[in-house]
Amino acid sequence: MQLGPRLVVAGTHSGVGKTTVATGLLAALAAAGHRVAAAKVGPDFIDPGYHALACGRPPRNLDPWLCGAGAVGPLAGRAANGADLLVVEGVMGLFDGAGDGEVSSTADVAALLGAPVLLVIDAAALAGSAAALVHGFATYDERIDVAGVVLNRVGSDGHEVMLREAVEATGVPVVGALRHDDRLTWRDRHLGLVPVAEEPEAVRASLRRLAEAVREQVDLAAVVALAERAPARVVDPVPRPAPGPSVRVAVATGRAFTFLYTDTVEALVAGGAEVVPFDPLHDPALPDGVDGVLAGGGFPEVFGEQLAANGPMLASIRRAVAGGTPVWAECGGLLWLCRSLDGRPMAGVVPADAAMTDRLTLGYREATTTVASPLGPAGTSLRGHEFHHAVTMPAGEALALRSRFGSGRSGFATPTLLASFLHHHPGGDPGIVESFLATCRRARLR
Numbered sequence: 001m002q003l004g005p006r007l008v009v010a011g012t013h014s015g016v017g018k019t020t021v022a023t024g025l026l027a028a029l030a031a032a033g034h035r036v037a038a039a040k041v042g043p044d045f046i047d048p049g050y051h052a053l054a055c056g057r058p059p060r061n062l063d064p065w066l067c068g069a070g071a072v073g074p075l076a077g078r079a080a081n082g083a084d085l086l087v088v089e090g091v092m093g094l095f096d097g098a099g100d101g102e103v104s105s106t107a108d109v110a111a112l113l114g115a116p117v118l119l120v121i122d123a124a125a126l127a128g129s130a131a132a133l134v135h136g137f138a139t140y141d142e143r144i145d146v147a148g149v150v151l152n153r154v155g156s157d158g159h160e161v162m163l164r165e166a167v168e169a170t171g172v173p174v175v176g177a178l179r180h181d182d183r184l185t186w187r188d189r190h191l192g193l194v195p196v197a198e199e200p201e202a203v204r205a206s207l208r209r210l211a212e213a214v215r216e217q218v219d220l221a222a223v224v225a226l227a228e229r230a231p232a233r234v235v236d237p238v239p240r241p242a243p244g245p246s247v248r249v250a251v252a253t254g255r256a257f258t259f260l261y262t263d264t265v266e267a268l269v270a271g272g273a274e275v276v277p278f279d280p281l282h283d284p285a286l287p288d289g290v291d292g293v294l295a296g297g298g299f300p301e302v303f304g305e306q307l308a309a310n311g312p313m314l315a316s317i318r319r320a321v322a323g324g325t326p327v328w329a330e331c332g333g334l335l336w337l338c339r340s341l342d343g344r345p346m347a348g349v350v351p352a353d354a355a356m357t358d359r360l361t362l363g364y365r366e367a368t369t370t371v372a373s374p375l376g377p378a379g380t381s382l383r384g385h386e387f388h389h390a391v392t393m394p395a396g397e398a399l400a401l402r403s404r405f406g407s408g409r410s411g412f413a414t415p416t417l418l419a420s421f422l423h424h425h426p427g428g429d430p431g432i433v434e435s436f437l438a439t440c441r442r443a444r445l446r
Helices: 018-031 046-055 069-080 106-113 129-139 157-168 200-217 220-227 262-270 304-309 311-322 332-337 431-445
Strands: 006-011 036-041 085-093 117-122 146-154 174-179 247-252 273-278 292-295 327-330 338-341 350-369 381-393 399-403 406-410 412-414 417-420
Touching (some): 006 106, 018 046, 018 085, 018 146, 018 174, 018 200, 018 220, 036 069, 069 085, 117 129, 129 146, 129 157, 146 157, 174 200, 247 262, 311 332
Parallel strands (some): 006 117, 036 085, 247 292, 327 417, 338 350
Antiparallel strands (some): 350 381, 350 399, 399 406, 412 417
């Protein structure tokens, strides 16, 4: 397929407001009649939910560390399919990544896509220094085309004039200046923004205000012109699991379980699965006749009291596990399957108790299973990432994990159960999803 106009929205550092700018651009461009698509660099689940609400398309991720550099073009092509413009929000600052020498940063993705960069600057405490900042980012990496600047959190008309005059000397055009406005600040918590699914109407109202601010304070025509600087290119299709006999896979959804990649669901469907959503907060049982269960991440700790109170659902997942139904649980799904979470009773199918802590565990992981699991025999390798404040006691030993900063073991597994903190993305290699579906089919034939 052909990958057309595209633009990467990047920040100078983490928290600079690039999510606000990228989401506002999406909403404003969509309101202006553009068919606009979105993607997020890195493994984030929350920001893509805001993108999806703004542009009306499924959330997407472009993560070269998880999926391989060769998967970025195909994944971007799928994200942009049927759209006139692809807006890619960066991760952290423009040049920040895994820090292990592998392709992973926003700059790397911009280079892989041949996409111009729209640099977002937190200008609240800047004037002339903005020129040095833009000059440094524009010249640091010759692969990158820093094509325009959006000034964020501008204080006044006079402040904007000083900033524009300073940046003008760099030769990089300022295409927008967003004023400081507390109404454009979204509520967040320990892992970032509050997911859209928890407060959809509040987010919609915020998006309307944000889209209006962007329409008034950003030159949308100039933004589109920057994106059109990217040459059209042909990209390969995304690898998909080989289709097989149909199986029914129950997938956890609802306000407590919002961390699951669109690409994972599409890989399940491509491999022959009928995906059946269920809500562990409110549904009394798993869907009838399912051959497997996938429980991704989210914020079960926020909804622990409600999850604990849904005794019929907890009993249903216990029966499924006892009966040999394959279950794959990632992070929040692991917490739900533990004996307890912050002292509240959970499903009790994982021999551990979970608790929230003040310590953030974050990073990419090379993982190898130490025992047979629904993802394959012992020795199965996969890449993933962790992002959580929770711990389990004990930690488990089902996965041998390696990162730049150390190694260890965690997670729990049987031939029909894998529950760990690891999130997996199938974009570059559908083999893990194929193995899970094969396990579901074997269980169905028992």
